[in-house]
Amino acid sequence: MKPRLLVLSLGGTITMVPSAEGGITPKLGAEELVASVPALADAAEIEARSPFRLPSPSLTPEDLVAVAGEIDAAFAAGFDGAVVIQGTDTIEESAFILDLLVRGDQPVVVTGAMRGADAPGADGPANLLSAVRVAAAPEARGLGTLAVLNYDIHAARFVQKSHTALPSAFLSPLVGPIGTMIEGRPRFYVTPRRNPCLPHDVGAPAPVALLKCPMGNDTRLLGGLAGLGYAGAVIEGMGAGHVHADAAPVLGELARAMPVVLASRVMTGPVFTRTYGYPGAEIDLLDRGLLAAGYLSGLKARLLLALALRGGTDRKALEAAFAPYA
Numbered sequence: 266m267k268p269r270l271l272v273l274s275l276g277g278t279i280t281m282v283p284s285a286e287g288g289i290t291p292k293l294g295a296e297e298l299v300a301s302v303p304a305l306a307d308a309a310e311i312e313a314r315s316p317f318r319l320p321s322p323s324l325t326p327e328d329l330v331a332v333a334g335e336i337d338a339a340f341a342a343g344f345d346g347a348v349v350i351q352g353t354d355t356i357e358e359s360a361f362i363l364d365l366l367v368r369g370d371q372p373v374v375v376t377g378a379m380r381g382a383d384a385p386g387a388d389g390p391a392n393l394l395s396a397v398r399v400a401a402a403p404e405a406r407g408l409g410t411l412a413v414l415n416y417d418i419h420a421a422r423f424v425q426k427s428h429t430a431l432p433s434a435f436l437s438p439l440v441g442p443i444g445t446m447i448e449g450r451p452r453f454y455v456t457p458r459r460n461p462c463l464p465h466d467v468g469a470p471a472p473v474a475l476l477k478c479p480m481g482n483d484t485r486l487l488g489g490l491a492g493l494g495y496a497g498a499v500i501e502g503m504g505a506g507h508v509h510a511d512a513a514p515v516l517g518e519l520a521r522a523m524p525v526v527l528a529s530r531v532m533t534g535p536v537f538t539r540t541y542g543y544p545g546a547e548i549d550l551l552d553r554g555l556l557a558a559g560y561l562s563g564l565k566a567r568l569l570l571a572l573a574l575r576g577g578t579d580r581k582a583l584e585a586a587f588a589p590y591a
């Protein structure tokens with residue numbers, strides 16, 4: 266019997282065709298996308314739904330919490346896996362939210378396309394076929410949420426969009442892809458251990474600010490953050506987690522008002538915790554109450570903090586949420 270898969274389309278370039286107003290806009294739904302790739306019928310029995318038809322910059326964390334709920338319900342009803350189709354701009358964030366929230370061992374695969382549905386050499390059909398084949402594969406069970414594009418299979422916690430235009434835009438700069446589609450079937454070369462899930466039925470993600478630290482001693486944005494209604498903040502420091510010396514006391518004060526997580530603005534690599542001793546370096550900032558993001562990018566650290574804060578601001582609980590990513 267063929268595996269039964271839920272295919273959810275949220276929009277994105279893979280669904281876009283030229284509009285009368287100019288430019289490409291989301292139009293196609295999951296059923297049309299699935300119908301356009303006849304080989305999908307050999308891989309799985311598919312139920313196609315289109316909860317959104319949005320460009321992915323207009324998706325919100327709340328939308329993805331709802332998608333996680335729909336996938337959990339489908340798994341409880343007997344589906345063997347799920348594929349989420351969406352815009353590539355926010356795949357690294359959506360995939361990580363699903364990785365944090367969807368509990369079952371059934372594969373969840375996120376895909377999209379860098380070229381519009383009508384473009385010569387459109388990559389959407391091949392990406393959708395690969396995503397379905399991965400979601401249907403028993404070897405993909407228990408690996409958490411995966412992102413599949415351009416024949417590469419990435420783990421959600423590592424994947425990043427790394428180019429604005431190329432079909433090869435998706436990389437996992439820290440570890441590389443965990444597998445590849447070869448001759449129409451997934452080959453996994455490493456199997457990451459699954460990190461703990463967070464509950465997804467405890468309310469909306471908390472508002473968390475994300476700020477990147479540029480060179481200089483301008484602390485106006487950092488200083489103004491506490492009054493803006495955020496429940497937490499993620500700071501992308503320089504290098505291994507460093508800021509201008511003048512920013513350190515401002516961050517210390519912010520950390521007294523809300524949980525503040527220290528990530529890095531560098532493309533990849535964990536923030537340090539015990540190497541540099543100068544004012545504004547990681548030892549100083551952690552002593553002032555910041556939490557280390559580990560190897561999570563600022564984008565992913567923001568989502569983990571936003572979901573973890575639904576359980577309250579207990580320091581130990583927040584440290585435990587970030588500990589698997591150290």
Ligand code: ASP
Nearest residue numbers: 277278320321352353354
């Ligand atoms: N701007 C588009 C989106 O994220 C890009 C894409 O899908 O590739 O919806």
